[in-house]
Amino acid sequence: MNQDILTQAATQARGLAIDAVHACSSGHLGLPLGCAEIGAVLFGETLRYNPAAPKWLNRDRFILSGGHGSMFIYSWLHLSGYAVSLDEVKSFRKLHSITPGHPEFDETPGVEATTGPLGQGIGNAVGYAVSAKHAAARYNTADHTIFNQHIFALAGDGCIQEGVAREAIEFAGHNQLDNLILIYDSNDVTLDAMADVTQGTGAQDYFLSQGWDAVTIDGHDLAAVKDALEAAKANDNGKPKVIIAKTEIARGIPEVAGTQKGHGEGGANFAESARANMGLPAETFYVSDEVRSFFSDVVAENTKEFNAWEETHKAWAAANPALAEELSQGVAKAVPSDLLEQIPEFGADYADATRGTGGAVINSISKALPQLITGSADLYGSTKNYIKDAGDFSASTPCGRNLWFGIREHAMGAICNGIAYDGLFRPSGATFLVFADYLRPSIRLAALAKLPVTYIFTHDSVGVGEDGPTHQPVETVSGLRVIPGLDVARPGDPEEVAGSYAAAMHRTDGPTALIFSRQKVANFSEVDASVRREGAYKGGYILKKETGDLKLIIMATGSEVGHAYEAAAKLGEGVRVVSMPCMERFDRQCEDYKKEVLPPCCTKRIAIEAGVSALWHKYTGLEGKVLGIDRFGISAPGDTVMKELGMTPCDVVAAGEELLG
Numbered sequence: 130m131n132q133d134i135l136t137q138a139a140t141q142a143r144g145l146a147i148d149a150v151h152a153c154s155s156g157h158l159g160l161p162l163g164c165a166e167i168g169a170v171l172f173g174e175t176l177r178y179n180p181a182a183p184k185w186l187n188r189d190r191f192i193l194s195g196g197h198g199s200m201f202i203y204s205w206l207h208l209s210g211y212a213v214s215l216d217e218v219k220s221f222r223k224l225h226s227i228t229p230g231h232p233e234f235d236e237t238p239g240v241e242a243t244t245g246p247l248g249q250g251i252g253n254a255v256g257y258a259v260s261a262k263h264a265a266a267r268y269n270t271a272d273h274t275i276f277n278q279h280i281f282a283l284a285g286d287g288c289i290q291e292g293v294a295r296e297a298i299e300f301a302g303h304n305q306l307d308n309l310i311l312i313y314d315s316n317d318v319t320l321d322a323m324a325d326v327t328q329g330t331g332a333q334d335y336f337l338s339q340g341w342d343a344v345t346i347d348g349h350d351l352a353a354v355k356d357a358l359e360a361a362k363a364n365d366n367g368k369p370k371v372i373i374a375k376t377e378i379a380r381g382i383p384e385v386a387g388t389q390k391g392h393g394e395g396g397a398n399f400a401e402s403a404r405a406n407m408g409l410p411a412e413t414f415y416v417s418d419e420v421r422s423f424f425s426d427v428v429a430e431n432t433k434e435f436n437a438w439e440e441t442h443k444a445w446a447a448a449n450p451a452l453a454e455e456l457s458q459g460v461a462k463a464v465p466s467d468l469l470e471q472i473p474e475f476g477a478d479y480a481d482a483t484r485g486t487g488g489a490v491i492n493s494i495s496k497a498l499p500q501l502i503t504g505s506a507d508l509y510g511s512t513k514n515y516i517k518d519a520g521d522f523s524a525s526t527p528c529g530r531n532l533w534f535g536i537r538e539h540a541m542g543a544i545c546n547g548i549a550y551d552g553l554f555r556p557s558g559a560t561f562l563v564f565a566d567y568l569r570p571s572i573r574l575a576a577l578a579k580l581p582v583t584y585i586f587t588h589d590s591v592g593v594g595e596d597g598p599t600h601q602p603v604e605t606v607s608g609l610r611v612i613p614g615l616d617v618a619r620p621g622d623p624e625e626v627a628g629s630y631a632a633a634m635h636r637t638d639g640p641t642a643l644i645f646s647r648q649k650v651a652n653f654s655e656v657d658a659s660v661r662r663e664g665a666y667k668g669g670y671i672l673k674k675e676t677g678d679l680k681l682i683i684m685a686t687g688s689e690v691g692h693a694y695e696a697a698a699k700l701g702e703g704v705r706v707v708s709m710p711c712m713e714r715f716d717r718q719c720e721d722y723k724k725e726v727l728p729p730c731c732t733k734r735i736a737i738e739a740g741v742s743a744l745w746h747k748y749t750g751l752e753g754k755v756l757g758i759d760r761f762g763i764s765a766p767g768d769t770v771m772k773e774l775g776m777t778p779c780d781v782v783a784a785g786e787e788l789l790g
Contacts, residue, residue: 132351134423135173138208139165139351140407141416143381145207146200147404148413149221149228151397156222156230159378159392160198160285163348164314167374168201170354171281172209173427175362179435180210180428183238186460187278187438190257190551192242194250194284194294195314196231201283202240203228208420210428211239215414234550234578242550243578246570248291249543251311254282255297256547256556258309258369259522259532263502264553266528268452273445275438278308279362285314286324289332293570296540301369302340303535305524309369310361314348316378318389336371348374367524381407459500459553462581462637469631469662471497475623477654483687484587484645486626488513491557491585494634495519495530498555501634502548503585504532505559506541511647512559512587538564542571542584549580555634559585562644563602565609575640576614583633584642589619590739591774592648592688597764607741609642610712618711619644619738620665621690622651624658625710628665632714644687648767651691661708668714671726673697673706681785682727684709684736684748689776693737696781704785705731712744733788739776754784 146161161168172178177189193202200221206213213227220226227237231245241257244250257280265276288294301309315332317324336343342364346353354374361370379391382403390396396403409415446453457463465471472493475486495501495516502522509515509531520529534541541558548556560567565586575582591601609617618629618641626645633641653661656672664670669684673694680703685693690708697704707726709715715723727734727748734753736745742757749755756775763770771777 130174130352130355131423134419135166135169135351137417138173138420138423139169140409141420142168142204142208143407144404144409144415145204145218147397147400149200149203149218150394151400152219153222154394154397156200156394157197157392158200158382158394158396159316159318160195160314161201161204162380162382162396163316163376163378164198164201164283165380166349166351167283167312167314167354168205170351170358172205173423174355175358176281177278177431177434178209179431180212180239181432182435183211185435187276189278190241190280192250192254192257192280192282193232193244194248194254194282194288196244196250199228199230199232202232203237206237206239208416209424213237213239215416219414242547243574246574247287248294249570249574251282251284251288251294252297252540252543252571253547253550254280254309254311255301255306255540256544257551258301258306259304259544260548260551260553261308262306262527263522268456270445270449272448273441275442275445280309281312283312283314285316286319286328289313290328293539293543296537297543298336298339298341300534300537300540300544304522305340305367306369307365307367310358311369311371313371313373314376315373316376318378318387318392320389320392322389332373340368342366342368342370343373345373345375348376349380455499456553462552464634464637465497468494468497468634469627469666472627472631474658475652477652479623479652480649481623482646482649483620483623483626484511484513484647486623487585487630487643487645488515490627490630492517494630498634500553501555501557502530502532503557503559504534504541504545506534506538506564507536508560511561512585514557514559514585534558538567539571542568545582546571546575546578546580549575549582550578555581555583557583557585559587561588561600562586562605563588563600565605565642572609572615572640572642573612576612579614579638580640581637582640584640585645586642587645588647589644589687590646591758591762591770591776592646592739592767594767594770595764598761601762601770602740603758603760603762604741606644607744610744614639616641616711616713617644618642618665618714619686620710621685621687621708622653622661624661625665625708628662629710632666632711646688648688650688651694653694664708665710667718667722668711668716669707669709669726671705672708675703675705677702679703679705679728679731680733681705681789682707682731682734683781683785684734684745686710686738689737689739692776692778692781695778696785699778699782700785700789709748735781735784735788737776737781739771739774754788756780756784
């Protein structure tokens with residue numbers, strides 16, 4: 130190890146961070162300055178990467194969980210040869226730069242996850258580790274190893290304190306993810322105060338108790354950092370690894386170093402003196418020729434390893450064409466165009482809750498889409514999304530496609546995101562709808578990063594009944610619908626479940642939430658199955674067309690579609706029923722289709738859904754009515770609750786008669 134050149138690189142990375150934050154008067158200096166030696170060893174000695182092939186399948190992954198310290202990763206990506214130019218470093222936090230305030234997936238080459246909300250990156254790293262273990266088990270052969278990467282994450286006290294991180298840490302330890310290496314930037318400082326104001330647990334003892342290997346080092350000692358990282362990579366003992374690196378926050382700026390004032394941009398006020406104290410020249414954004422030459426050599430060595438892997442991959446693909454095709458399809462996010470046709474139709478006598486139908490559908494899809502993996506928060510028996518004959522993911526059976534998350538919805542969301550970031554498999558996770566807010570931050574990030582994650586939420590309304598208002602979601606579906614980029618589908622019969630599932634699988638540019646009932650729903654078998662499937666695939670369609678002049682449109686989702694259908698028969702020949710399982714997909718259809726389903730000339734409209742009413746007004750307009758539930762539920766049998774809260778065909782009939790006069 131060339132300690133002199135790595136020391137220079139660490140110093141110059143500190144200078145880049147100071148100059149970038151000073152230039153825009155915004156940002157966080159504490160982590161980039163405090164972890165500079167860690168960055169030098171990671172990118173100069175330890176990580177396996179190729180800037181010319183940033184998506185190399187067998188690269189080591191690095192996730193900056195403490196995304197506020199984004200100048201750390203931008204500096205090191207620039208120095209190590211990624212397509213992050215010095216001009217982009219100078220454009221830190223400026224409009225349309227690829228160096229935004231927090232790292233964003235697919236915005237910056239080398240950024241593996243959108244991070245910033247603390248703790249999420251640890252969960253993402255665990256997801257990456259799951260993906261890597263699963264990939265190795267499925268694709269490596271006795272003759273060829275194409276997956277043996279390691280997953281690195283850098284996190285601070287803020288990440289470690291968050292509940293999502295604690296859940297993910299426990300999951301990783303239980304599943305013996307020994308390809309995961311967490312670097313804990315333990316600088317004894319949080320944003321408001323010194324860390325001992327809010328935490329007292331010994332970090333090393335905590336991680337050991339969770340089944341991890343743990344070591345504490347001086348995070349500014351280059352040799353100690355390298356030894357710890359190399360030991361962690363070499364040890365496949367069935368335990369994830371944590372390196373607790375004791376560092377000084379904002380190191381290099383004496384005025385704020387080691388204090389909470391060093392966390393943010395305050396240290397940039399002392400930029401000139403700090404640069405002088407560190408021996409940097411007056412020139413800002415300085416990188417020496419020696420440091421650039423060193424990293425050119427590093428990249429050259431990594432490229433040799435990449436080229437050797439390419440040859441191994443070619444030999445593996447030639448020997449295993451079926452596996453190679455499957456892997457290629459996964460990387461391409463390919464989904465069979467006839468997926469919907471591969472789901473068997475449901476007979477006229479079929480009767481079940483949509484959660485039960487969802488279980489049948491996911492098992493059909495799993496055969497057509499081998500990349501699909503699924504998990505549940507200790508609720509497989511209720512959410513029905515277990516893939517039969519596919520095995521359980523565990524330390525001894527990493528090839529299993531069913532993930533047992535335990536009662537850890539926060540971590541489930543972040544881990545599913547990590548799997549989706551890795552881009553080899555299609556993850557899904559399930560829990561009760563009323564608990565969706567436990568993983569809402571992860572759902573929001575999946576939508577922001579355009580990750581094709583599928584969420585399966587069951588027990589979808591006050592129809593849950595006796596469990597009462599704590600378990601009866603009323604606001605949750607609408608709360609999910611307001612997340613930009615998230616499709617929310619609440620199908621109303623078995624064929625609509627098939628159409629909604631196929632739509633979720635075909636969507637590769639964002640997440641989908643599938644909302645399923647516990648109680649049985651109607652089966653509109655008198656309407657052709659293809660009409661219902663294709664209609665749900667489009668988000669909304671005409672389920673029952675009027676037989677005379679159109680006078681009234683009734684819209685509904687989920688179990689309430691049955692109420693709308695029954696009411697229409699009583700209201701007469703001029704009534705149309707529109708099933709609207711997914712507003713977002715419907716809104717993306719062409720104007721002609723939307724006007725065909727909801728003709729502007731018909732202003733007398735009713736919407737019914739067992740949830741808050743506000744979002745439906747965009748379809749009903751000022752002259753329409755929305756039958757919703759703008760209050761919490763009641764503990765009573767489901768049918769009784771529905772009746773008490775106005776969710777019956779009779780209520781729809783009464784509203785229709787009022788509109789029709």
